[in-house]
Amino acid sequence: xxxxxxxxxxxxxxxxxxxxxxxxxxxxxxxxxxxxxxxxxxxxxxxxxxxxxxxxxxxxxxxxxxxxxxxxxxxxxxxxxxxxxxxxxxxxxxxxxxxxxxxxxxxxxxxxxxxxxxxxxxxxxxxxxxxxxxxxxxxxxxxxxxxxxxxxxxxxxxxxxxxxxxxxxxxxxxxxxxxxxxxxxxxxxxxxxxxxxxxxxxxxxxxxxxxxxxxxxxxxxxxxxxxxxxxxxxxxxxxxxxxxxxxxxxxxxxxxxxxxxxxxxxxxxxxxxxxxxxxxxxxxxxxxxxxxxxxxxxxxxxxxxxxxxxxxxxxxxxxxxxxxxxxxxxxxxxxxxxxxxxxxxxxxxxxxxxxxxxxxxxxxxxxxxxxxxxxxxxxxxxxxxxxxxxxxxxxxxxxxxxxxxxxxxxxxxxxxxxxxxxxx
Numbered sequence: 001x002x003x004x005x006x007x008x009x010x011x012x013x014x015x016x017x018x019x020x021x022x023x024x025x026x027x028x029x030x031x032x033x034x035x036x037x038x039x040x041x042x043x044x045x046x047x048x049x050x051x052x053x054x055x056x057x058x059x060x061x062x063x064x065x066x067x068x069x070x071x072x073x074x075x076x077x078x079x080x081x082x083x084x085x086x087x088x089x090x091x092x093x094x095x096x097x098x099x100x101x102x103x104x105x106x107x108x109x110x111x112x113x114x115x116x117x118x119x120x121x122x123x124x125x126x127x128x129x130x131x132x133x134x135x136x137x138x139x140x141x142x143x144x145x146x147x148x149x150x151x152x153x154x155x156x157x158x159x160x161x162x163x164x165x166x167x168x169x170x171x172x173x174x175x176x177x178x179x180x181x182x183x184x185x186x187x188x189x190x191x192x193x194x195x196x197x198x199x200x201x202x203x204x205x206x207x208x209x210x211x212x213x214x215x216x217x218x219x220x221x222x223x224x225x226x227x228x229x230x231x232x233x234x235x236x237x238x239x240x241x242x243x244x245x246x247x248x249x250x251x252x253x254x255x256x257x258x259x260x261x262x263x264x265x266x267x268x269x270x271x272x273x274x275x276x277x278x279x280x281x282x283x284x285x286x287x288x289x290x291x292x293x294x295x296x297x298x299x300x301x302x303x304x305x306x307x308x309x310x311x312x313x314x315x316x317x318x319x320x321x322x323x324x325x326x327x328x329x330x331x332x333x334x335x336x337x338x339x340x341x342x343x344x345x346x347x348x349x350x351x352x353x354x355x356x357x358x359x360x361x362x363x364x365x366x367x368x369x370x371x372x373x374x375x376x377x378x379x380x381x382x383x384x385x386x387x388x389x390x391x392x393x394x395x396x397x398x399x400x401x402x403x404x405x406x407x408x409x410x411x412x413x414x415x416x417x418x419x420x421x422x423x424x
Contacts, residue, residue, distance in 0.1 A: 001248045002046035003416050004094055004256035005409065006237070007081070009054060009063035011035055012406065016399040018391050021290060023399075030068065036261075036406045038082055040383050044409035047091050047125075049256040050077060052110060052118055053098025059109055060101070076123035094126040094176075094256070095119050096236065099133045099205065107154065108132050112161045120169055127169075128203045128236075129162035131155040131178035135206065137214055144182040155180040156193055163197045176201040176234065184221035191222045191231075201232045208237025212246060219250035241415050242279050248420075260412040261405035265395070269367070272393055272404055273411040274376055278419060280411070283371045285395035285404060286322065286339060287364075289346055291315040302348040311346060318342040319394075325372060326390035336368045382410040 011033035013023045027033075037043035054062045055069040064072065072080045077093045085091065095118065102109040108130050110118075119127040132151040136144060144152075159177045166175040177194030179202055181187035191202055204222075207215050215235065222233070232253040238244075239259030247255065264271050270282035289296045291311040296303060303311060321338035324330035344361045352360075377385040377392050384407040385392045392407055394400050 001244060001252060001416065001420065002092065002254040003241075003413055004047040004049045004092060004234075004254060005036065005045040005261075006049045006051065006256045006258040007035075007054065008258050008261070010261055010402050010405065012039060012399050012402050014039065016397075018388070018400070021397050035081060035083070036409050037088065039403075039406055040410055041381075042410070043088055043091070044406065044413040046254070046413075047094060048077075048081060048083060049094045049096065050122070050124075051096055051098035051101070052115065053101035055118075073118075073121040076121065078123060080122075092126055092254070093122070093124050094128070094234075095122060095124040096128040096178075096203070097130050099131050099178075100208075103133045103135075108158065112158055112165055116162070116165055116169065119173065125172065126174045126176055126201065126234075127166070128176045128205075129155075129159040129178045131158070131180050131205055133206050134180045134182050136182040137207070137210060137218075138183045139214065139217055141183040141185040144186065148182040152180050152182075152186065152190060156190060159194055159199070160197050163199060174201050175199060176203045178202075179204050179222075180206050181218070184217045187218045188221035188225040192225050195226060195231060200230065201234070203234045203236055205236045207235070212240055212243040216246060216250060219247065219252065223251060241412050241419075244416055245419055260408035261402070264405035264408050265398075265401035271395065271408075272371070272376065273408040274380070275411055275415050275418070278415070280415060283374070283376050283393065284367045285393050285401075286368050286371060287343055287347065287395040288315065288318050288322070288339065289343075290396060291346070296346040299350070300346055300348045301350050303346050306345050311342075314342040314345060322372070322390055322394065326375075326377075332369065332373050335372060336365055339368060340365050380407065380411075382407050384410075 011030065013027055014034050015024050015027065055064050055072060056062045056066045057069065078084050083091065097108065097110050097115055110130055112130055115130050132154045134148045134151050136148050155178055163175050166173065177197065177199035179187050179190045179194065181190050194202055204218065207218065233251050235247060235252055235255040237257060238255040239257035260273065269284045271285045272283040274281045274283065318339045318341065321330055321335040325332060325335040340361055348357055371393060377389050384403045388403065391400060392404055
């Protein structure tokens with residue numbers, strides 16, 4: 001089973017100065033930065049999924065601005081992402097329409113022709129047909145809403161047109177029929193229709209927020225209708241690596257997610273991954289926000305009372321304590337105390353009581369004792385941990401946090417590959 005990273009325009013600056021927490025003045029964003037496959041020793045995925053919604057055009061703005069979007073169309077995905085086939089043989093570059101971005105619209109934002117033009121310009125190896133999300137999912141196969149039925153009809157009509165027109169892209173391009181439905185039975189019906197159109201690769205959509213049990217129900221229904229078909233199935237937006245073997249047994253050949261990277265800075269607790277046997281284990285990164293970034297001070301009356309000069313002094317002491325501890329020159333308990341001295345000022349919640357704040361910092365102290373005490377960065381062989389050491393476990397600048405996201409991707413991918421070795 002292959003894992004595709006859903007690109008979110010997240011790169012790191014390889015020349016970032018962690019002592020001064022800043023990039024070189026001459027840095028050129030994107031050109032000088034590293035994608036995960038450039039920065040790590042091994043690519044932490046088997047391919048990249050690019051959503052059309054990530055690119056700006058006359059319809060809306062995306063994460064890649066107008067100039068970079070034009071450059072992407074001019075250079076193609078491989079060159080733009082610096083992800084050449086020669087260096088990453090067998091890798092996949094898949095495109096989709098980003099249906100979630102126009103989920104509230106009456107109809108898909110993009111046409112079949114301009115979507116295929118986007119895939120052709122990008123040199124994609126795989127591309128999903130244009131679809132319209134259905135959020136309902138009834139395990140009892142009840143009758144759908146009129147809107148759900150209308151959206152499925154739109155998706156299938158566009159899929160038929162997409163398949164006919166995709167032939168022009170040649171044999172190196174694999175058209176993928178997007179499955180949308182409101183129940184296991186309706187998804188199976190859609191899969192049968194797509195296969196009749198000619199598709200041999202299907203993409204199961206609309207289930208990014210669904211539990212694995214529901215995805216299994218849909219896949220079982222599809223399998224029952226398609227029989228021993230050789231159809232490849234990709235699951236869009238699936239991030240539960242522990243459950244990947246369950247999907248593999250039901251014929252899933254690939255899936256995509258951006259979750260391992262995003263959790264590095266959007267998850268308060270489980271934001272540093274490690275392999276715990278066949279499961280993901282987690283540590284909590286140590287928050288030492290930048291004192292010079294006054295967002296935290298503005299959010300905390302306590303920080304404003306203490307003042308910027310004192311904040312910078314406490315920040316310097318906390319950082320110094322962590323780095324000294326990592327080098328073997330400090331004691332764990334005292335190190336965590338210095339961290340709490342600082343964060344109990346900048347992370348104080350004005351809307352909570354003193355008792356509640358005190359309890360929260362006591363809990364953080366216990367969590368940080370584990371994170372630092374078990375020294376996980378010393379057990380990891382990814383480039384991030386090897387080069388940065390304890391900095392990988394500090395929740396601080398974008399370059400700290402995205403590097404930790406790269407580390408998470410590496411752990412996620414390694415765990416998936418290790419599952420393949422032991423799965424039947």
